[in-house]
Amino acid sequence: MISWIYRDLVEFVRLLRMAGLPIGVEQTELFAQGLSCVEALSRREIYLVARATLVLSRDHLPVFDERFAAFFGEGDSAGQGQRVPPAPRHDRVPPLRNALTAFMAERARPQAAEVGVPEQTKAASSLEQLQRKDFSECTSEELDAIERALRDVRFDLTLRRSLRFAPSPHGENLDLRRMVRDAARHGGRALTLHRRRRKLTHRPLVVLADISGSMELYSRILLQFLHVISRSHRQTQTFVFGTRLTCITGQLQIRDVDTALSHAARAIVDFAGGTRIGECIGAFNRRYARRVLRKGAVLLFISDGWETGDASTLDLEMRRLRARSHRVVWLNPLMGRTGYEPRARGVEIALTHADDFLPVHNLQSLHELSWHLAHIPRRKGSRPALGTVGR
């Protein structure tokens, strides 16, 4: 190949890599090799070869098209073959708002003097008493203590039977491969019955958390909780929503709490805004549900059910969500309040589509949740496990 073209192409690949596309050396070689298979090197042909060899996923197409046009100049042919809807831009840094800004600022200077907080909590902050205190009534110091305690809570899910096998002395199937090897050593007689059984594997966990204005008082501890749960359970996918849905799975996998949360905060656009639960679940159902709600996934839905959008959309989307999940567990901080009745429009609808309805307003309720997750029934839609707070 002519060397100047080659240099151009390497430069182009470098630009794509800078744009975040995972292109290995192998891909670059394929690209060059592909070009040599094509007779006339028009702009269109280069585009098609580059696309066939360098793009590894549909999600990369919009970026690829954009960079190609920028590098080789606008042409009429780029992207003609297939229409790809422009991907939502995630690279904008959104302005941080109220709750979160305050939260982050507070974290930045933990020694800052408390103003206006009565001294009565001095000795009262022992963990024992904190167990039952509503998060929304806690002082900053108490929240710190709760956060520390929270790190020790384990959130394990019940296991499910996989389709794969492992040797096991009391398994239900015979392991023929091992038996033959054994028999060969004993003149063709099978002396022992080797057995195998299905392996047990973890269920995936999917968390959908409401971070709208009405949940503001809980948002600090909520993010902390999300971090703990995604650190303790490897297959956790986390999404937050208010008026828009954001996936923060990647951010929460960072080990350090503060780094993780500040990364997550930057990704979230609509902290403490309004709530359109139905639409956000709809967005989740269309974009992610098929990929993350599989293999008997358990769905944790955290919201106070305060819906400002259309009630019928919520009903429809909740039903779709339920159909895909092994179990839908609704966590509602308001349930801890004495005299609370599920009156909010959204709550009534969503209640009909949830398997369990649990409070999540103090430390004790989180311990209960941990127990509950470890005892999720094997069969879909069975009665809530013992100890569940009923509706």
Added chain:
Amino acid sequence: MPANREALAAALAERGYIVDDALAMSVFLSLRMQRPLFLEGAPGVGKTLLAHVLAELFETRLIRLQCYEGLDISQAAYEWNYPRQLLEIQARGTGGAAATDGLFTEAYLLKRPLLQAIDAAHERPPVLLIDELDRADEEFESFLLELLSEYQITIPELGTLKAHHRPIVVLTSNRTRDVHDALRRRCLYHWIDYPTLENEIAIVGRKVPALAQHLCRRLVAFVQRLRQEDLAKLPGVAETVDWAEALTQLGETDLDRGVVDATLGLLLKSHEDLERIRGALVERLLTESAG
């Protein structure tokens, strides 16, 4: 082997498979550079069909592996023929250490699809279709890596078996989960989208030759409009073809609300979607797609 992508597209079209430029280039390069082709796309856009057409085009055998959760080597690649081995051992009588000699040879091997694909007995390279890879679990992907990059399979008892003719490999996925990058890297990737209006008309026209041309245009336009609605499951090209076939069988000459309502179950496969679209919305979609 077609000389360039236009020739390939024409050859495929001759067999009723219509491709756009990008797909033609991906298929062409995958054949030329002997790389597996990894196709992703919504159900019913013709991913599997492409493998069938390729087999037809090269007049070769199609070996198909349907993936599912729990699929493992013994079902995908090979398994030892245990009953036969046991019988052989017993026939030899008590033999001591030499009892296993000659037991782990090709004669006792049951060849499953992946091993069949690289079998030396083929006269010309077969087409290997690994269908709905997203249904298999992640462990299985790792096993595929050796096959897809070296076209060989290693059997511990026997050694490494290598393909004499590299098979034409097509992998498909409905994207119910992400397939690992390591596997993508070994393939040429292509996302198959729903076809454009003109391409879909051409496809339906070919599959259902008895269909009147104006009705064909009209029904494809309706399906294309339907795909813009918020549905739980969008109708694929396969559904369009089924619908066209049904309308021909019924002897319909034009689309109206009654006809569409009665046959909508061929396009929409979910109760929820049917309830939503049937009736007034059909009327609206019909007028919108006609204009």
